[in-house]
Amino acid sequence: MTTASVDRLRDRIQGEVVMPNDQGYDDARRVYNAMIDRRPHVVIRCVGTEDVVTAVEYARANLLPVAVRGGAHSVPGFGTADDAVVVDLAGMRQMAVDPEARLARAKGGTTWGVFNEATSRHGLATTGGVISTTGVGGLTLGGGIGYLARGVGLSCDNLSSAEVVTADGRILQASESENEDLFWAIRGGGGNFGVVTEFEFRLHPVAEIYGGPIFYELEDAGTVLRFYRDFIKDAPESFGGFPAWQIAPPLPFIPEERHGEPFLAFVTCWAGPLDEGEKALEPFREVAPIVAEHVGPMPYTALNSAFDALVPAGLQHYWKANFVAELTDEAIEAHLTHGPQVPVVNSTVHIYPINGACHRVAADATAFAYRDANFATVIAGMWPDPAENEANTKWVRDYYEATAPLSEEGGYINFMAADDQDRIRANYKGNYDRLVEIKRRYDPENVFRVNQNIKP
């Protein structure tokens, strides 16, 4: 790189350019997963679309890959890479809500916490992640699973348009009526097609929800999982929630003598009429004795930040994932073998329901292909001590090896590890070839390859 081209970059960027010799480089290259230790060529803290265009042009001129970072939550650390140009969108978290039209526009680096705060002021929401610090960008581009998915679909199903900076530096609008192929691809295809500088979402009336976590004894876990499998088939779509293996954190609603023990928790969320919430969750009270619970009416924003403290930035992460069509007895047995061995309070396994509204979108209507799967499982290994990497990674791998043969071949790209790149075709099933075709059209040189990569 010539000094002239770096100087020119600094002159043109309105945000900040951080290079290896600059103060703050170590801070700028850090992502959420502390296991990731990469040395990018430059981190460009963008403050607007023009900065993003400049950053992409600089990367292309210098034949460098682009790593896009929004919330920085990518478990494989796709928000950075050695010798890459990092397009850091953390300075782009502005929101605009049109309550009449029930639309929200979010800049490319917005987190779900910021998003939910803005929309909740109008009693509105859309499907987002269950932790408030996760980015709207990465989550939506991969699909987007959350409490509201059964009722209103995946996050990407609620995307109405997007502004995208493509590899050739163009600023394109993508929607059902403009650049439809691009719009199709970014709804599930991840960050392969460009940098999304603005997302526009459809919103739905959701203010208060009725829900929260319920803890069951391990000996009742099989009963609860079998109940969940049957209940969720035709449960009202206002019901969202998922079972989770969870070591009891030291919270006041859990008996003190049980802190530190593993449980099967069920995180419930009733987003229908509040006065029907108690009745809707009754089956969860009847299925097995409850050890502890924190269930009641609360703002949707409260549930979406309730577990943030369990997953602070700076943990070690290793995750695996599969879609599941049927949660068979055999699969439940595998969960019962590995789940109770969850090693630390931060780690968990969630079995998210993705039926209801997610099934009403055709498998080829968006890039997200698994519209016939009923569940998305994530085995999320998260632990503080790098000295424990081997043991924790082994727990994830053993769990995965036991459940993968009882699951679909593909999994949700946002829950996958860096060593899952050989599963890309399976993750997209019948949509893969079309994704390759669109990738060739918009990014033939694979400038955007720091992701679950669709090769042109």
Ligand SMILES: Cc1cc2nc3c(=O)[nH]c(=O)nc-3n(C[C@H](O)[C@H](O)[C@H](O)COP(=O)(O)OP(=O)(O)OC[C@H]3O[C@@H](n4cnc5c(N)ncnc54)[C@H](O)[C@@H]3O)c2cc1C
């Ligand atoms: C604690 C935690 C909780 C999670 N909970 C959920 C959940 O409830 N539901 C769910 O579906 N997923 C969840 N995930 C997974 C999450 O969807 C992925 O980690 C996702 O990649 C995070 O997006 P991000 O913007 O924070 O990540 P980043 O690391 O910033 O980005 C990840 C990748 O996404 C792409 N990307 C991000 N923003 C843009 C953009 N504006 N334009 C183009 N490409 C972009 C890039 O390829 C980038 O490399 C969770 C992850 C974590 C760590």
